[in-house]
Structure formats: structure tokens, C-alpha cells
Amino acid sequence: MSSLVQSVDWLAIAPPTLAAVVGLVVLVADLFIGEARKAVLGWTSVAGLAASALLLLPLRNGDRATFCLTGATDTCSYVADRFTLVIQLLVLGGALLVALLSVTALKDADRELSEGEYWFLLLSSAAGAALLPASRDLATLIVALEVASLPAFALVGIKRGDRKSSEAALKFFLSSVTATAVSLMGVSFVYATTGTLYLTRIADGIQHVDGQFHTLAQTGVVLTLVGFAFKTAAVPFHFWVPDTYVGAPLPIAAYLSVVGKAVGFSGLILVTVVAFPSYTDVWGPALAALAALTMTVGNVGALRQRSTRAYSAVRLLAWSSVGQAGYLLVPIAAAAYSKDAQQAIGSTVAYALMYAAVNLGAFAVAALVARRSPLNRVSDYRGLYAESPLSALVLGFFLLCLAGLPPGIIGLFAKVTVFSAAVDAGLGWLAVVMAVNVVIALFYYLQWTALLFRAPEGEPGTHRAPVPLTAAIALTAVLGVVLSGAPQLILRFSETALF
Numbered sequence: 001m002s003s004l005v006q007s008v009d010w011l012a013i014a015p016p017t018l019a020a021v022v023g024l025v026v027l028v029a030d031l032f033i034g035e036a037r038k039a040v041l042g043w044t045s046v047a048g049l050a051a052s053a054l055l056l057l058p059l060r061n062g063d064r065a066t067f068c069l070t071g072a073t074d075t076c077s078y079v080a081d082r083f084t085l086v087i088q089l090l091v092l093g094g095a096l097l098v099a100l101l102s103v104t105a106l107k108d109a110d111r112e113l114s115e116g117e118y119w120f121l122l123l124s125s126a127a128g129a130a131l132l133p134a135s136r137d138l139a140t141l142i143v144a145l146e147v148a149s150l151p152a153f154a155l156v157g158i159k160r161g162d163r164k165s166s167e168a169a170l171k172f173f174l175s176s177v178t179a180t181a182v183s184l185m186g187v188s189f190v191y192a193t194t195g196t197l198y199l200t201r202i203a204d205g206i207q208h209v210d211g212q213f214h215t216l217a218q219t220g221v222v223l224t225l226v227g228f229a230f231k232t233a234a235v236p237f238h239f240w241v242p243d244t245y246v247g248a249p250l251p252i253a254a255y256l257s258v259v260g261k262a263v264g265f266s267g268l269i270l271v272t273v274v275a276f277p278s279y280t281d282v283w284g285p286a287l288a289a290l291a292a293l294t295m296t297v298g299n300v301g302a303l304r305q306r307s308t309r310a311y312s313a314v315r316l317l318a319w320s321s322v323g324q325a326g327y328l329l330v331p332i333a334a335a336a337y338s339k340d341a342q343q344a345i346g347s348t349v350a351y352a353l354m355y356a357a358v359n360l361g362a363f364a365v366a367a368l369v370a371r372r373s374p375l376n377r378v379s380d381y382r383g384l385y386a387e388s389p390l391s392a393l394v395l396g397f398f399l400l401c402l403a404g405l406p407p408g409i410i411g412l413f414a415k416v417t418v419f420s421a422a423v424d425a426g427l428g429w430l431a432v433v434m435a436v437n438v439v440i441a442l443f444y445y446l447q448w449t450a451l452l453f454r455a456p457e458g459e460p461g462t463h464r465a466p467v468p469l470t471a472a473i474a475l476t477a478v479l480g481v482v483l484s485g486a487p488q489l490i491l492r493f494s495e496t497a498l499f
Contacts, residue, residue: 009066012080014055015088016130019095022048023123030116038115042103045119046468049099049126053092056085075198079136086349087133087266090356094258095126097360097475101251101367103468108371113158113249121151121158122255129259133266137197138187138224138275141267142180145227148263149176152256156248168247175240179230186223190275193217199275207278221279222286224271231264233325235293242301245318246311250370253314254363257321258356265328265352272332273341284336288430291333295326295437302444307378307451313366314376316444317359320402323441324355330418330434334425347421354414354483358401361476365395368465368473378448383456391465392452394477401480403445404438410480413487 010017026041026048033040059080068076099122106115128147135141153176157169191197193213194205209217230237245253272283302319305312331347338344366376368391373380385392401408404415415438422431465473 009064009080011055011058012064012066013078013134015052015059015092016127016134018055019048019052019092019123019130020127022052023120023127026123027116027120030120033116039103039107041115041119042099042106045123046096046099046103048123049092049096052126052130053089053096056089056092059085069198075201077137077140077198078131078134080134083266083269083349084134086353087262088130090262090353091126091129091133091259094262094356094360095122095129095255097364097472098122098251098255098259100468100472100475101254101364102249104371104466105249105251105367107466109249112160118155118158121155125149125151125155125255126259129263132263133270135270136199136274138190138199138202138271139197141270142184142187142227145183145231145263145267146180148260149180149231152252152260155252155255156244158252159247159249162247164243164247166247168244172240172244175237176230179227179237182223183225183227186220186226189216189220190224193220199270202275203277206276218279218282221276221282225268225283225286228264228267228271229290232261232268232329233264233294233322234290234329235297235322235326238294238297238322238325241322242315242318245321246314250314250363250367250376253318254360254367257317257363258360261321261325261328262352262356265332265348268329268332269345269348273335273345277341280336284333287329287333287336288427291326291329292430292433293326294329295323295434298323298326299437299440299444303440305378305444310375310377312376312378313369313381316378316448317362317366320441320444321359323437324359324402326437327415327418327434328352328355330427330430331421333430334421334427337425337427338421344421344425347417351414351418354401354410357476357479357483358398358408358411361473361480362395362398362402364469364472364476365391365398368469371464378451381448382451382454384452386456388465391473394473396449396452397477397480399445399449401484403442405442405446407484408480409484410487 026045030041064080065076067078106113106118125148128144132144132148135144153169153173156172157165159165190202193209193216194202196202196205206217233241276283298319302316302323305316328348328351331344335341335344369380370376397408401411404411419431419434
């Protein structure tokens with residue numbers, strides 16, 4: 001009889017494990033550190049996330065796996081392959097930038113937010129998000145999804161006594177729990193028809209389902225996708241996004257817009273391309289329709305934002321993130337029709353990397369402006385160039401990247417890559433819908449960019465940027481400029497970051 005005791009590859013699981021351990025350390029240390037020294041918790045968290053990201057370096061040369069079935073080393077629950085590493089880099093790098101924004105936000109809150117709880121929740125969510133792309137069975141996928149999500153609910157509602165924050169957290173929680181329940185039902189259907197939860201074994205078993213269970217298997221495939229579609233903010237699972245972004249602390253809104261999406265898209269890729277490749281006739285058309293709806297609703301929603309409305313800048317970024325989610329869905333849908341699914345998925349990974357860098361940068365500048373104008377209206381950005389030339393230039397660059405216009409070459413490059421994936425897969429109609437939406441998005445991105453360089457209505461003020469906030473803006477700006485100068489790097493990197 002073979003032993004059920006398994007050795008654990010600690011190096012493979014080190015990145016998410018270290019983030020979780022640092023979270024526990026911060027939570028315990030919070031009990032013993034006085035109010036005057038709470039900032040230590042923030043810098044400990046920043047260092048922990050940076051160390052977690054650095055632990056990816058020893059893994060870059062080969063695939064590693066652990067928690068495998070006894071006697072079946074190719075069937076594992078945790079796989080640190082190239083796809084896993086690039087998504088973990090996105091997640092941990094994004095969480096690190098959010099942590100830098102949070103150091104300033106917590107200091108400005110003047111003890112209105114509980115620092116120990118905040119950092120513990122952020123690190124816990126980041127650990128779950130880093131675990132998800134390595135998950136290779138449906139049970140671990142769902143657990144990782146919930147570990148990433150549950151702390152996020154608390155982070156959205158962490159502003160005690162703030163009605164907007166509480167309502168946003170409740171809406172986020174109820175809608176997410178419903179989506180998770182639907183996904184769990186789908187997982188149960190898949191397990192009932194295949195007898196396994198491992199993605200590679202599901203891919204084999206679901207092809208040989210008895211005819212009487214074929215409809216049950218199809219239903220299971222569709223329902224399993226719901227939870228991940230919710231995380232990507234795909235229509236019609238997007239309704240929580242604007243209110244949640246407005247009610248949450250601004251760094252958490254940035255976290256949800258980037259890390260939350262990375263969780264959803266990596267989960268979608270795993271369940272579609274790895275687990276359900278034989279059911280492309282089910283998830284392919286569904287994701288194509290979701291992509292078209294999502295980009296259209298997101299861009300139209302952003303277009304309707306009034307510049308003088310309170311929090312209109314955050315709402316515009318929220319609706320913009322919904323539109324961007326539509327573009328990210330296009331290559332995943334194209335993978336169902338393409339002869340080279342890996343190349344199509346590479347387009348999504350490339351676009352996600354670009355989007356993460358520039359969107360976090362836009363949120364960083366929004367956090368800077370919010371220190372002077374707490375209502376954070378788009379109209380508050382008028383004349384920003386007169387007050388802070390570098391901030392205005394950087395935000396303008398980020399907005400042009402999101403629009404896909406020079407000098408934001410990386411944004412244009414990423415959009416062309418996604419557009420090509422749709423055309424190569426024979427989804428001409430989806431490429432046309434995307435082209436129309438890119439034109440719609442140009443209006444509100446350019447309108448906001450032009451506002452930055454207009455004459456200010458009053459006397460120009462000053463924007464004092466704390467060191468952590470300056471570091472976050474500088475890092476994202478440098479990354480955006482480097483990638484715009486050599487956009488081929490990101491595509492080569494994403495193409496080698498697949499299964």
C-alpha cells in the first residue's frame with residue numbers, strides 16, 4: 001500500500017505562504033504596538049509583499065508542483081508553472097503598489113481606520129489571489145477565490161461610521177456570495193458527471209459523459225463560470241462596481257480594479273482552457289457575448305458621468321474598468337475558436353499586465369488629488385498642470401495608455417493584440433464591436449486629459465505628495481514609459497507565461 005504522506009515543495013508555495021505569514025505577524029504585532037508606532041505595521045506589510053514577489057525569481061526556470069495525487073505526479077492541486085508565475089507577479093506587484101498607496105491613506109485617515117486589521121486583511125486577500133492561478137482543482141480554485149474575496153468585503157466597509165462604505169460592502173458581499181453559491185452548484189454538477197475535481201482529469205472525463213448527463217455537464221460548465229465572471233465585473237455581474245469603488249478607501253478601489261480582475265481572469269482561463277476545452281461550443285459564445293456586452297455597458301456608463309458630480313473621477317475609473325474587462329474577455333472567447341488557444345490567452349495576459357500598470361498609476365494620481373479635493377470630482381482636475389505639472393503629465397499619459405493613443409504606445413499595442421486575436425479566431429463581429437467601443441472610450445479619456453491642461457478656475461494650489469505615494473506614481477510611470485518604448489517585451493513575456 002502506497003503512503004498517503006506527501007512531501008511539500010515549500011519553495012513552490014513560498015510566495016502566497018509568505019504573504020499569509022506576514023499578515024498573521026502584523027495582526028499579532030498590532031496587539032503590542034502603541035498608536036504612535038502603528039506605521040511600522042504598514043512598512044512591514046510593504047516589505048512582506050516585496051519579499052513575496054522576489055520569491056518568484058527562484059521559480060522562473062522550471063515548472064514545480066506539489067500536493068499531487070499519490071502515484072500520479074501529473075495530477076496536482078498546486079502547480080507553479082509559467083502562467084502561475086506571471087499572474088502571481090501581477091497580483092503581488094499590484095498589491096505592493098496598493099500597499100504604498102495605503103501607507104499614505106492610513107496616515108491621512110488619522111486613526112479613523114484600524115491599521116492592524118487593514119494590513120492583515122490586505123495581506124490575506126493578496127495571499128488568496130496569489131494562490132488562485134496555481135490552483136489546479138476546482139475545490140482549491142473556489143477556496144482561493146473566497147480567500148481573496150472575504151477580506152476584500154471587510155476592506156470595502158472598513159471606514160466605520162461611513163454609510164457609503166457600509167452600503168458598498170453589503171452590496172459587494174451579497175452579490176459575491178450569490179455568485180459563489182451558483183459556482184458551487186456548477187462545481188457539484190461537474191463533479192457528479194466526471195467524478196473528479198482535478199482540472200486535467202475533468203478535461204478527459206467530461207468528453208465521455210453519458211448522453212443522459214450531457215445537459216447536466218453543460219449546465220455545470222456554465223454555472224462554474226459565474227463566480228469568475230463576477231470577479232471580472234463582466235455584465236450582468238457588474239452592478240456592484242461603481243458603488244463599491246466609491247464607498248471603499250481609494251487604495252482598495254485600486255486593488256479591486258487590478259488584483260480582483262486578475263483573480264477573475266486567471267480563474268476563467270483555468271476553467272475554460274484547461275478544464276473544459278471540449279465544451280468550447282458552450283463557453284465560447286457565452287464569453288463572446290459577455291465581452292461585447294461588458295465593453296459596451298462599461299464605456300457607455302463612463303461616458304454618462306457628469307464631471308461635477310461627487311466622486312465622478314472614481315466612478316469614471318470604475319466604469320472604465322468594466323469596459324476594460326470587456327476587452328480582456330475577447331481573447332479568452334477567441335481561444336474557443338482559435339487553432340492556437342495559447343496565443344489567444346497570451347493576448348489577455350499581455351493586456352492585463354498593461355492595464356494593471358497604468359490603472360494603478362491613474363488611481364495613485366487620483367489619491368494625490370483626493371488629499372486636496374476629498375469629493376474627487378473630474379472637474380477638480382481642471383488646471384492640474386498649473387498646480388503639479390508632473391502629476392498632470394503622468395495622469396495624461398496613463399489616460400492615453402488606457403485610450404490606446406500615442407505616446408501611450410503600450411495601450412495601443414495591447415489593444416491591437418486583442419483585436420488581432422478576435423480577427424484570427426474568425427470573430428469579426430466582436431472585433432467591430434471592440435473598434436466602436438474604443439472610439440466611444442476616446443471621448444471621455446481625451447475629455448479628462450484635456451481638462452488637466454486648461455487654465456484653473458481659481459488660484460492654483462500645491463500638491464504635496466508623501467514619499468510612498470510619490471514612489472507608487474513613479475514606479476507605474478516608469479513601467480508605462482519603458483513598456484511604451486519596447487512594447488514587444490510584454491507580449492514575449494506573456495507568450496512564454498503559458499501552460
